[in-house]
Amino acid sequence: MAGKALVVAEVKGGALRQVALEAITAGRRFEPSEVIAVLLGAGGLDEPAAALGRRGADRIVIVEHESLGAYTPDAYLQALLQVVEREAPEVIVFGHTAIGRDVAPRLAARLGAGMVSDAVDVRSEGGEVRIVRPIYAGKAFEVRTFTDRPAVLSIRPNNLPLPDEAAGRTAPVERLAVDLKDLRSIVREVVKKTAQGVDLAEARVVVAGGRGTKGEEGFRLLRELADVLGGAVGASRGACDAGYADYALQIGQTGKVVTPDLYIAAGISGAIQHLAGMSGSKVIVAINKDPEAPIFQVADYGIVGDLFEVVPILIEEFKKVKVS
Known part of the structure; x- marks a missing residue:
């Protein structure tokens, strides 16, 4: 594969989610010309961007908009479509999180792209990238391949190795302004339950x-x-x-x-x-x-x-x- 791999890196509570780093590993296994990480939010994304650079992203795109502060399907989908239009990736990788499970299939449908969800392994065999995912409630596994591009993939947390961290490594950071129109839902306030400890x-x-x-x-x-x-x-x-x-x-x-x-x-x-x-x-x-x-x-x-x-x-x- 000579095209780009786009990793949708999710941030939770101001910190980069671990599965975003596993998604970089998945993207690399497609042997792309470039791994681009995209961060969506209303602000405070500089430190997560730096972490992605240390972990191997070749380039980082930050998309900041007041409507991206809390997840809504319309806002995220519109923003990602504009990123995809600009970058034209051949593969798009999400974490298989609540957000990834919701927005990834929407994006795949809009792009007319194939999608494999909840992958637990991505490997190259005989020049072909094979994706392993559980079926029948984990009793068996199936192996899928993509026959066309672009391709959309979501990764189950804690299954792929984290990319090595290089303390002094950096990656170019770009900021993309997006135009979000006709949003059907707007989050005015988020009331969270008290949560402590590890995700x-x-x-x-x-x-x-x-x-x-x-x-x-x-x-x-x-x-x-x-x-x-x-x-x-x-x-x-x-x-x-x-x-x-x-x-x-x-x-x-x-x-x-x-x-x-x-x-x-x-x-x-x-x-x-x-x-x-x-x-x-x-x-x-x-x-x-x-x-x-x-x-x-x-x-x-x-x-x-x-x-x-x-x-x-x-x-x-x-x-x-x-x-x-």
């Missing part, structure tokens, strides 16, 4: 609880364990339905899909809908009183016991390791 979708360690947590006390233990490990807390659908955890933490077929290095499932039976959201984790540890719980069928390590006894022991042992 669940990109966490390297996830500690998840199910109905076996029995409520707030159980999740307090899980949050403490996650803090010790530098990870994030998740929940099963059952725990969310019972009111033990917010639906924003739900992992599963109707929630978030996570692929951390370590997944600790505490008090989760292992319904197929939950497994669809975490079975791609590199190491799975299950804690459950029921030795016949389905979660043990996918776990690399299993602990048969009461999480209220097991988790405090794990917390203390991990604290000792960190101190030593």
Whole structure:
């Protein structure tokens, strides 16, 4: 491929999302003449732009507009169409995030482009770029290729390696003024729930609880364990339905899909809908009183016991390791 690769780099809370860097890796595997990263927002994008330069972007395009401060489909789509018109990329790479899942197919439809979503690998074989994505709730994988250009691709977080960081490396930064017209929705105010800790979708360690947590006390233990490990807390659908955890933490077929290095499932039976959201984790540890719980069928390590006894022991042992 001799054309350009355009990476749509998402920023959250003023910081560059990790999957934006994984998208650079994906773009590179198409062997483009240039990897261009685009940042959309209302301002404050200089530091994320610098981070993209250190991680290997050849050029960065910053698009700032007051209507891009909070995500709306119309504003983002119009802005991206203007970037694509100017740059004429052969491949466009998104992170498979809430924003990427929404705007990427809209952009592909407007461009008449092929799209592969939720890719977990991008590799070159025999001169052809092959894209691997899970199907049937992660029970199987399919390999796709693009037969035409432009092509649109979204990458699942925590699956591709991060590009190497060079401390003194920089990339040219350009600012593109866009004209956004006839927006059907305008965000006047964003009211956020209080959120702390690591982003669940990109966490390297996830500690998840199910109905076996029995409520707030159980999740307090899980949050403490996650803090010790530098990870994030998740929940099963059952725990969310019972009111033990917010639906924003739900992992599963109707929630978030996570692929951390370590997944600790505490008090989760292992319904197929939950497994669809975490079975791609590199190491799975299950804690459950029921030795016949389905979660043990996918776990690399299993602990048969009461999480209220097991988790405090794990917390203390991990604290000792960190101190030593």
